[in-house]
Amino acid sequence: MAANIEIREAKASDARALNAYIKEIYGTSDHLITRQSEFRTGSFKQRFWISKKALHPSETCLLALRDGKIIGMLDSWTDMRARVKHSTSFAMSVKQGHRGNGIGKAILNHFILWVKKHETLERIELHVHSDNVAAQQLYKNLGFELEGTRHKVLRYEDGRVIDDHIMALWP
Ligand SMILES: CC(C)(COP(=O)(O)OP(=O)(O)OC[C@H]1O[C@@H](n2cnc3c(N)ncnc32)[C@H](O)[C@@H]1OP(=O)(O)O)[C@@H](O)C(=O)NCCC(=O)NCCS
Numbered sequence: 399m400a401a402n403i404e405i406r407e408a409k410a411s412d413a414r415a416l417n418a419y420i421k422e423i424y425g426t427s428d429h430l431i432t433r434q435s436e437f438r439t440g441s442f443k444q445r446f447w448i449s450k451k452a453l454h455p456s457e458t459c460l461l462a463l464r465d466g467k468i469i470g471m472l473d474s475w476t477d478m479r480a481r482v483k484h485s486t487s488f489a490m491s492v493k494q495g496h497r498g499n500g501i502g503k504a505i506l507n508h509f510i511l512w513v514k515k516h517e518t519l520e521r522i523e524l525h526v527h528s529d530n531v532a533a534q535q536l537y538k539n540l541g542f543e544l545e546g547t548r549h550k551v552l553r554y555e556d557g558r559v560i561d562d563h564i565m566a567l568w569p
Pocket of ligand 1: 403427429430456490491492493496497498499501502503504524525527530531532533535536539
């Protein structure tokens with residue numbers, strides 16, 4: 399259940415725990431592009447990355463914590479060129495063992511509210527593997543619509559070739 403969950407922005411002091419969380423996520427999620435062996439960020443670099451997000455006017459890194467432990471994450475990024483800076487993108491995850499309990503929905507709702515408070519942001523975009531049923535259901539439930547598909551851009555280790563869906567919300 400999403401009860402007893404704290405959702406807040408990441409702080410520099412979360413760097414070590416966040417690094418361990420991300421590494422674990424890459425090893426336990428089939429539907430992410432980065433594989434665990436490709437994640438080489440250390441705690442120092444993570445600290446710097448968190449600090450940059452915290453200072454950025456149009457980006458954030460949100461954490462979901464239970465009993466002080468990170469069990470979910472959403473980070474966003476924005477191309478600040480004038481023609482596209484109204485559109486922001488994000489990626490999210492929930493720790494294995496905590497999925498299907500409403501935590502993803504809680505973090506994403508928190509992020510949508512965060513975007514609404516930022517006047518320069520009007521559109522939220524995401525990319526999702528076409529076979530990621532759980533994620534697509536979550537996004538549809540919260541009002542995201544399919545805008546397009548990049549065909550066969552993802553190749554799994556077992557040879558399966560998958561599409562990449564682009565979904566968006568104008569909150
Ligand atoms: C996708 C992910 C973030 C969803 O987080 P979650 O905490 O498991 O999701 P929630 O429990 O909040 O579920 C939200 C909705 O998604 C749907 N859902 C969740 N798991 C599902 C599943 N296995 N199959 C179908 N629908 C599912 C439900 O409809 C639920 O809606 P409801 O509130 O009406 O019941 C999580 O599964 C995850 O971290 N997966 C691995 C990483 C990943 O794929 N990230 C997304 C990349 S685009």
